[in-house]
Amino acid sequence: MEPKTVMKEKYFIVTRGKSRKGFCRGCIGRVEAETQCGELTGLLYSGGSNVGSPKSGGTVRREDTYPLTRHQAQLLLFVSSFSKRLELLCNPQLFSAICELTQDDLVVVKHKKGHLPGLVKNLMQIGRKENKDDLQMLGFEVEFVDSDHNQSSKKPTPLPLFNAADIIQVVPSYSVPLGLHWRDGQCKGLNTKAVTRINSMPNTSSRARLGRESHTEPRVIQNQSTSPAPLEVGSMVEVMSNSKITVYGVVQWLGVPAGKTGDWAGIELEYEVNGCSDGKYGGQRYFTCKASRALFVPVTKCSPDARFLYSSTGSGTSKPTEIPPVPLFEDPEEDAPPIPESEALSLLEGRMKGIQGHINSCYLDATLFSLFSTSVTLDHICKKPADTEQPITCTLRKIVNRLRRQGFVPTESVMNFRKQLGCDTFQTEEKGMHHYRTCIDFKCVLIDPEELITVLFQKVLSTEPLLKLRSKRETCQGAYTLQIFLEKEQMGQMPTVQQLLDTSCLSGDIKFDEAPYCLIVQMPRFGNKYKMFSHIIPSTELDITDILYNSPRECFVCGHLAEYECLQCLPDRKLQPGRIKQFCTTCNTQVHSHPTRQGHSPKPLQVPANVSPDTPVPRHMMQLFAVLCIKTSHYVSFVKYGPDPRSWLFFDSMADRCGDDQSGYNIPEIRACPELGDFLSQPEEELARANPSQTPELTRRLLCDSYMFLYQSPATPL
Template sequence: MQDLMGTIMDKSTPDPVEEAETAFQAVDLGSTVQVGEPPRYGVVKWLGMFPGGSELMAGIELDEYWPKDCGDGSFEGHSYFSCGHGHGYFHPLKNVQPDQRFLTIDPVPAITRGNSIPAENPLQAPLEELEEQHTIPPTQVYVGEKRGIQGHYNSCYLDSTLFGLFALSDVFDSMFLAPDKDAPASRQEFKDLLAKKIINPLRKNGVVRFESVMELRRMIEDLGKMEGVQEKEKDPEELLNLLFKNILHIPPFIQIRRSFGVEDEFFIQLFISFDQTLRLPTIKELTRKMFDEGKLSLTKAPSQLLVQVPRYGRGFKTCQRIVPDLKFDISEFTEAYISADVPGCMICGERSSWKCSQCKHDFMTSESDVYFCEVCSRKAHTRKERRDHTVNRAVTVPMAELDLLSVICIETSHYVCFTRDLDTNTWLFFDSMANRLYDKYNIPRVTDCTAALNEWVYSGDLTQLLSAQPRELPELVRRFTQDVYMCVYVQSKPKSTDNSSYNEEFVDVAWEF
């Protein structure tokens, strides 16, 4: 028993081949696993035996809420680990299996076979190098089984990021198209690989095989001088920082002014204090909270924006659900906007974003305009008698509106991507490891999830989403709102109409003033 426990609790990192040979047997703390049939998935948080017990047990934090058989990590009055109620599950270790969805290791990993191509790879898409740049295809090109980017050996972080940036938008094509006369040959080689073996084939065929991505991972590891890129799990923020800064030498997207000076950044990483009143915040509301708390501002409005959402470990999230804004006016976070002297919100006293002259009678003020923050303006104009009000910006700074392109999500250790066709407003869900074949090869899948997201998230009425229990949500809606990791915003297409005011019907949660 002592030898067995020693094997289970050993934290040493095996080499890739040894790990591949034992992957189906080894379960350790932090492993993503599955139990039962149909399988339920989760993360191992505790290993051991109960007092008086005779077999090894695993304490698992399940992904999904399961109140019938789950608690909070306690058993018979003793706490073995901590998690949300309805997620803590104890199961005999001998019946716990590694999560077959994410087990991307075959008995002889492809990375140890040089450039050999396994003939039995179920994706028969050609391994081609396309010189011709392909335009963004219709969404139908991507939809279906064996579509998207094939995952392999913990690659979901890279697969999801590439699909989210390039599948339905050419905004980030400058990463490999922009001229760089003084670039070393290795940098141009990397750009050529990214464009000709991944982006162009993806847009032409709707699918890319794992061999091309493994070639890219090898080059990222070599050029970025980061160990483990070929076999270990990373995260998209870590990957993109490496690509933008160390490999491609792209200028930072944003400049954030802090109390000690200006910092160049590629991301806005949301660090905010815990607030239990944040039941269903938007990305913009969370960004505003951080900027207000930290007294931050942007030196100018960027043309693209990557927002990393607060998340601390697998178990704790600052917000249980988040709604990514379809439109994000970033001008409200610039120095020019923040430094303007405007009255506080009539309702909550926070900084105002909008003003309405037609509300002055309802709020019994002699002022010519009633000022609101964005949240209170939305709530105030929910009432039918105010829905036809014309609401103007509180500060006369030109809008810099960004469109939501993609949302990268993480559940336990697995990354997936939702991305949007900005012309048709079609949403696609991409999972590079949706299925497996021969216990060797991952089968990617792309699903059209437009109807579900429009009904639950973007219908204009969030009452249904607010009141629903996790088990009541459609699977993709739950993942979209509860597992948000990063949101990608890009510059909106120019419009000829004046965008300094709006006259929308605010049909939101039934808040009234």
Template sequence: MSALAVWIVQPVGGGGSVPPLSTPEEVRAMFGKNRGIQGHQNSCYLDATLFNPEEFLHSLLAQILQAEPLLQLSSGQEAYHYQLFVDKDEKLNLPSVQTLFDQSFLTSDIKLKQVPSCLIIQMPRFGKDYKMYPRILPSMVLDVTDVIEDSPRQCIICGKLAEYECRECFGQCGSGLESIAFCAKCMDKVHSHKKRGSHASTRKLKVPPDFQMLADHCGSIPRVYMELFAVVCIETSHYVAFTRCGSGADATWCFFDSMADRKGEQHGYNIPTVVECGDLMQWVGEEGSQMLHAVTDNKALPDLPRRLLCDAYMCFYQSPKVMMYR
């Protein structure tokens, strides 16, 4: 049998089509052994992907289904996912996806033409190793404001509408990509300093005319965020998945392993398992990240947080607003 030979174990009393989960009770009914997709002959990479998101399945089968690319790049290229390319920073003990995302877009000097409905981010590789950092903190919310072409941005100094950006100012007046955006007045002031007088990467930003007219009356400039809804992890050669059941910050997260257990030997079968991740937010939140900096030995971490932080391979983000019309 091929790796595609998998079957879905329905919840107790289930059968036929299963509607979207809407209550905590319905979510809990999906937890336990013999739940999810049963793995067969090293099919975990496909099992974990199918248990993720429909959008990623489309990207895998783009040549078959002719699905449109999710990402439109300013370079004119199109893509189904974005690979993070960064130079390894030995000082970073626990980089977040947001930190690596900003560094990668700064290095590549490209932008997205529009906010995607789904953004699939592949973690950075290091030579022949699939992990550049021993641990990466998945950002539950990803700020994409500064990578959207023509998106209104605010000056890092005064908060007014930004008119220029300077890539060489990255991290000098703030953190992340928002630190490179300035209004004309603050741009001149910042670059009057002898440390920044030689910066040569200054460029004028394109601002939508209608927004530019209303800039003085709209107060703070809204930022654009995307929500994490799934993570595919790999340890050695085995793939597993974390996924959010439902929407919103309070939605339940679960962990899926298509080969968590096994019945019998050569002629036996794998037993899939879905586990609730009740304390996941405690580890990826602000307090959890502070605690993680003090834990240097990954083996000291509980199993599920360790797998999420140490084995993250692809993170999936979505924009609920964009999904409503695209």
């Protein structure tokens, strides 16, 4: 097959696939030709001392690559680690800002002394261009600043050189205090490589900078004239430090610290800062985070995070920041496995991670992330032969593969899925939590995750019901979720999921016809107006042995084969209240001889034939792998990403927003929350005595806002 020559210089990075003729994930190449069947042949720029000189050509599939500009290729080439190149590429907002850095822009870089603020002084070319095919790497000379906002050293010394992956934050120009003048740094060469300053880098300390500063003044005046939005836990804020450096973080605590007056905020910063704590202040703990990231300041010192309110292009108009195209990771031939525990944090944690929300899509985003990000339970239903799949099923598989390979799914992909569902109208009435969705294809109205799950499994994946339920020993009926129904008086103030499930099933005389591989339990709450329990304790393991139909059960007292079951014994304070009680014939007689239980009406159980009374009864356990939560019409999720008890993630598809409602976009965020695992690892008796108001913010959010608990069979472990 004859290749067609590509005239214009094009570069790419390999994003997926196995190594093939020299190309592997993370390597950079230049397109030489493209075949009719969609393969690229090109030169390979590898690592080593002669990194800018290409090796002999190889071939790679187009869908396994992501196109780069020459400038992007040069920046990534200086990043020696292939995995760090891909990690940076998967943070499009940060990478776009790095590509547009100009002289005297303020950045935060990784350094052996920690994360340090500095000024970009020069864009440097590394390496010698000995032939036309050589590609010189690009790095940044950065001048550190001290507490007086001057050079950290009085002597002219060589400025350190950093690659693009070393930059963890780009501070917009308007965040730098006005009226400051920076002294030009001097360029010194490196001993190991040939380094050349690029003189074309704009100097924003001259007229261009003055022009940009003049546009910031109206914004500052406008902010002063309007009352700021009230802070709450979860607000994204910025604080000007004593050294005049702007730091950013999320409010994790609000209140009055011991020994202080007025309202203060406890902020978890985006990176470590010397002098900060892990959530303690004055010897008292107010929240928990990584060391050197907790900052406590008066609320008056906090401002809304301005990075996501205005662009820093200097145009003087309020424009949303444009997200560069995200590399495509779809693989029609090979499904991506669930994200392993060892890779979950590096792939998922941070901003612009997970599924990007759009127009009230949080119920969809949180549900998909909970079901498919790390659990293998539902993988088999997504792997049907291609010739039997609907287009919408293929779209869902692409979303799942993209999430697992890249860690980020842009809103365009999910919007395509929503259109195929037929859901063209997405509006939310703030009163009453009434989401209405006009669904054309499936003739349904999607209101919440419960109905979405039914449509997803029944219509999209053509799956049999996850649950087979028997009510009052009648014929078996199918269901995809299990709704908890009970009277509040039957439970304590802070029940566990195990207690709610047992009580609901026993009260309604409902049994599982067979043990499910996936169990989704819906809590007794309805939208925003009604929540039966203010707090619910998650059960990390769910024992469903006693609610299996026609399955052997052991006597609650002696452990022998049970023959009777008693609903009235359920809340008995002397017999472990909230646990199902079943008895053998002897224990049933003895227990109900007590004066307080003589009015009970035990029901006989159907004992399986040929089961010895002394045979040990196997326990059927389910493992918790995700929790959906709702507050003020907004859904978020907690997901278990590995067997370690502390392996928990928190996902919010609309954690923040850049730009206005018409032209902006939502910023999804994933946060690690090992403190949730620490809390849930306590004995059940300790959990029952816990004070939710004294728990970490994310743990408290789960206890208060839980809506659906997702369990899976241990046969398909995390």
